[in-house]
Amino acid sequence: MAETHILVTGGAGYLGSILVPALLEAGYRVTVLDSFMFRQNSLSNVCADPRFDVVRGDARDENTLRPLLAKADAVIPLAALVGAPLCDMDKLAAVSTNRDAVLSLVRLLSREQRILMPVTNSGYGIGEQGKFCTEDTPLRPISLYGRTKVEAEAAVLERGNAISFRLATVFGMAPRMRVDLLVNDFVHRAVFDRAVVLFEPHFKRNYIHIRDVARAFLHGLANFGTMRDRPYNVGLSDANLSKWELCERIRSHLPQFVFLEAPIGEDPDKRDYIVSNARIEATGYAPAHSLDDGIRELIKGYRMLRNSVHGNV
Template sequence: MMSLHILVTGGAGYLGSVMVPRLLDLGHRVTVLDNFMFGQDSLNPLCANPAFDVERGDCRNEATMKRLLKQADVVIPLAALVGAPLCSRDEIGTITTNRDAVVMLTRLLSKDQRVLMPITNSGYGIGEAGKFCTEESPLNPISLYGRTKVEAEAAVLEHPGAISFRLATVFGFSPRMRLDLLVNDFVYRAVKDRALVLFEPHFKRNYIHIRDVAKAFVHGLDNFEQMKGQAYNVGLSDANLSKLELCQRIEQQVPGFTFLEAAVGEDPDKRDYIVSNAKIEATGYRPDHSLDAGIAELIKGYRMISNSKFSNV
């Protein structure tokens, strides 16, 4: 594969911290633009690599984006406020970063530049019981996060050189770790607290390992002409599970983990659907990491990290 110059916005985040080293290992040049809003140092080991460059800045700044796009063959816009709770706390930041910055990006891109965009399959909202959501299913996002990502996807797919990946709920370890993602969160509670209260336990969703998300983007670069102009669900086809079923899988590896169904209360993230990943699988893509392997990985990782910086013990 030829070497490309790839601009990754938000490249120091949960996904970027896994994807950027992978792209560098494949011989690409990578420039990261990030505002480092979480104070993360996840890209430190890359600074010795001459093919890596980094800039602290904001993807909403048109002058910054114009300058960085001059050298880019490919853009991967990861910069986003991610997840329903964070988005409801900063609605203006969510709209300007998740949607408006992407609309601006598509306006600035030349027709020869490529854009590979992650969105969320939470755009499907609440699916029909027993019926798989495909890329043709109507999008019905319920959260502000879901809505801004769906609107960003529509803008991106108007560009002639675009692929959109509709990601399942991501899990697994990253140098910029997130404990708020469903699998990561549930395993953390199983390991640290041995107990969990489940809201809406029968709500189903699909899951995918973070390294398999990075693999999907590499697959998109490798098969760009075949895949461009389309959206693809990216998830584990054997992991359309309810929250209750997920807890049962975790329990197999964390004996003594107790989970109770709450009679009252609700989950702020209301999504409930099952997803078909047949379209991307038809292009030759296969994930490498199972849900059970990811749970084992998280258990190991949580022996090393603790979220206790705000407590006295």
């Protein structure tokens, strides 16, 4: 049987730096297209693998994409400006990378080629109190980041032969680290500042370990026939937590951590929802890493990282 060849755009980023080695370990041939905009060398550990190749380039450039797509059985489009703050810093790049580059992929790919698309469960925006968001819940994104991802997902699922993963807020250590993600950020503050001031501490969201995101993609590839043409929430079902509850969990590991509600001001990120992950769990997928596992891991990681270059903003 011929090797399955996977093209991963943005494969040197936070998620790609964990996913690409996992794909290679599972026996896939992998080509990464990345602009290396953060000057990272996050895939240096897999360069010795003959089934790995890497191209420096822009996922929006169709002349770069075409020859790479010609060899691919499946595409995982990770290339994106991730997070509301980064998208707001460069709105044109956010739209052209997060949405338009995916529309180009949809147009250029043959019907037989598969797409496994990461999007964000931030598309749910502000949920109804006490009511779980499922994949059938109307999408009401409240940020440019959320809107571009919702539009890209719609195009991919309409085209078919695709799966989309609506990722919870990701946490955990990676070779291309991001300290700006909520759990990673709060643990960083707990380690170095021993304090955090919370805006809207009751706002809830769902969380997932980065290695469990990689496992979701491997699960999707292995079960593509039964999972295709649907979106799947990917998160920890026991971690629909408010910011305050998250801080309490962190304090159980770092007892000197102090957190309090800001008397004035507000969080620009208004997301507030709880999420059901029952659909992907029904396919046999289950996360392997708990929130507490991730907090312990991050505390160790931050003994090594002492600067602020490991973020998107």
